[in-house]
Amino acid sequence: MNIKVLDTTLRDGEQTPGVSLTPLEKLRIASKLEEIGIDFIEAGSAITSEGERESIKEITKQGFNAEILSFSRPLNVDIDYCLECDVDAVNLVVPTSDLHISDKLNTTRDKLIDLSNDAIDYCKDHGLIVEISAEDASRSDVDFLREVFLNAIDHKADRLCVCDTVGILTPDSSYDLFSRLNNLNAPLSVHCHNDFGLAVANTLSAVKAGASEIHTTVNGIGERAGNTSFEECIVSIDRLLPEFSTNVQIGEIYDISKLVARSTGVYIQPNKAIVGENAFAHESGIHSDGIIKNSATYEPITPELVGRKRKFILGKHMGTHGLDSRLKELGMNVNKDQLNQICNDIKDLADKGKTVTDVDLQAIADNVLQINHEDRIRLDEVTIVSGNKVMPTASVKITIDNEEILNAGVGVGPVDAAINALKSLDMFKDIALIEYHVDAITGGTDAFIDVIIKLQQGDKVVSARGTEPDIINASVKAYIAGVNRLLRD
Known part of the structure; x- marks a missing residue:
């Protein structure tokens, strides 16, 4: 059975405290949702503001295959704004619990049904598809809930939705x-909703009991503890409920997760299922050994299924199999004694409370292998000009193979300008800076700055570090150290 997916990241997800998406951000997310096969996109709540309506209109103008909805109360003024935005459908939200009917709306059950029926009639008279959502349905009298739904069907509502508004259901x-x-x-x-952490489990139980459509938000964002997590639910249906399927392209899940995280500024916890940075990361020696022999030993799905890659983490729980795999990725082949020594040195470092990076691994391995590198590039001098009304400009003097070279560049800031001064040289043009991380090692304005970068040239990726009181010098040194490593390799 095919399960339809209504994504409400742009409406319920945007109600996450502190989140406010621009029209361009909404359009980008909606375009990606369309691309990966979402059936219904709730683009917003048209009654909210003029800006919200402009965002919805930009989405409806795209001619997506997905049905575009707006949230609406059972009021003509809300529905008129939905019509103005040219949406295909409305998510008509009608409270059905006695708590909401009496305390929020100050009305009666009979009047609530009349209100619902009139709103559905108004929508259908104007050519709208109607999904009627029973708000707080999980705390409603089930017989009354059936009555509301049966009335809605009589008035030509197209779909019925049961809302666990405060997340009190169990599977x-x-x-x-x-x-x-x-x-x-x-x-x-x-x-x-995920108030008790059961939103995905409750959604899967509903599907098994007959629901043919699920509502989700990417990364599970939303008010309070959030909504049903899109990525967790889709992958669970695909892998754990073989009798069901969706139209979603699972391999694109990580991409849209990162897009939504960047656009909303809502951090994804490292241990979050499917899309968290640790979801396919392994440090334990036993696990790493098993994964290398057969990934199914410690992974229920392959990372590639959802657009991810597996990672072996360096640390005190690490074993030699995972370490050897990582060393080979870095282009280093070692014998058994060397491997054991590198492993012990890393564990000594981790026991001191230090996070072990690829830079540390390189230094430890070089020491064990007694490699003394002859660097082709040496930094001689960096000069920066920057100010409120001056475009940051950098001049960099370096020595390449005993030849002194002076070059300049501009950028959005002094570090960017200094790196651009290097990148414009022919030797650096095919090298991409793919990761840049800064830590202050000590306190105070004179703190030592630790800059860790990753560079890529073709299919080779290297890490490098620069540590200085000056962030610009540290950044340039890290960059040149990384390029020297690429040139050595």
């Missing part, structure tokens, strides 16, 4: 609730 109660509602002769969808 068992979710299955029971949807089992009691799956015979209403209309597609049934599930919208869960």
